[in-house]
Amino acid sequence: MESLVAQFDSPRRLHLRASERPHDWLGTTPLLDLDDPKLRLKARSLVQLCRTDRDKAMAIYGFVKRLPYTKRIKLAYPTARDVLEARGGDGDDKATLLIALMRSAGIPARLRYMEMRGEMLRGLIPRATPAARPLAEFWLGRWVRTDTYIFDGEYVAAALKRLEANGWTCGWGIHINAQLLWDGKNDAFLGGLPTDQDPMLTRLLCVVSDPLELVSASLRSNGLRYRRSLRALQWNMLAPTMMRAIRELRTGYRSD
Helix, strand or coil: CEEEEECCCCCEEEEECCCCCCHHHHHCCCCCCCHHHHHHHHHHHCCCCCHHHHHHHHHHHHHHHHHHHHCCCCCCCCCCCHHHHCCEEEEHHHHHHHHHHHHHHHCCEEEEEEEEEEEECCCCCCCCCEEEEEEEEECCCCEEEEECCCHHHHHHHHHHHHHHHHHCCCEECCCCCCCCCCCCCCCCCCCHHHCCCCCCCCEEEEEEHHHHCCCCCHHHHHCCCCHHHHHHHHHHHHHHHHHHHHHHHHHHHHCC
C-alpha cells in the first residue's frame, strides 16, 4: 500500500493521498485478521449463493447493518472476529467487521474517516463533541461509499421518530433526511448529502484499512490530533452515557 501523505490546502479540510489501486485494499491487518477461520467461514456463508461482486457486497453489508448498534467501554480495539462474536458494536467496530468480510470475499474495501460536528450526536452525548465517522468504500468497478451500515434498522427508526418529535434536523448520529439504505450501486449517507456538501462533516482525516490506523503514530506525525490514548479515554468516559441513551431510545420506540 502506498504511504499516506497529508497536506493542508485550507483551514478546514485535511487531504490525504492514498492508493487508488483496488488490489492495494485487499490485505490483512491485525484488526482485520483475514486468516481467522471463523471470519473466513462467515464470509463464505454470506456470499456462497451470490453471482456478482455487487451481490456479495450487498449480502455482507446487510449482515453487518443488521447487527445492533451498541457502545461499550474498550480496553483495546476489537478485531473483526471479536465484533462477529459480540454480535454488535459501534461505528468503528462494525466498520472493522465490514471491511474484513468484504476483503475475505475478494472485494477491495477501505475506510474514509471524516470529522463530524458534535451536533450530529445530540441525544447520545451531553455536549457537542466532534467525532470521527468511518465511511466505508468498496470497489465495484469504481469506489462506492456509504456509512449507513453503522446503525441497525430499529435504531434508525427510533432516532428518526425522536428527531421529528423534538423538531431537530439531526441527532443520534443521523440527519432527518438521511439515506437509510445502500443499494450497492450509488453512494448513501446518514447525513443525507454527499460528503463534500454535508455541513456536518468538517474535514477528511484519512483513508485507511481499519480504525487502529486512524490513531497510528504515522498519522499523528502528519498533524492529526486523534491520539490513541486521549481518544480512547474521551470515548470511554462518554460510553456509559451513550449506552444509557441507546437503551432509552430503543425502549421508547418499542413501547410506542
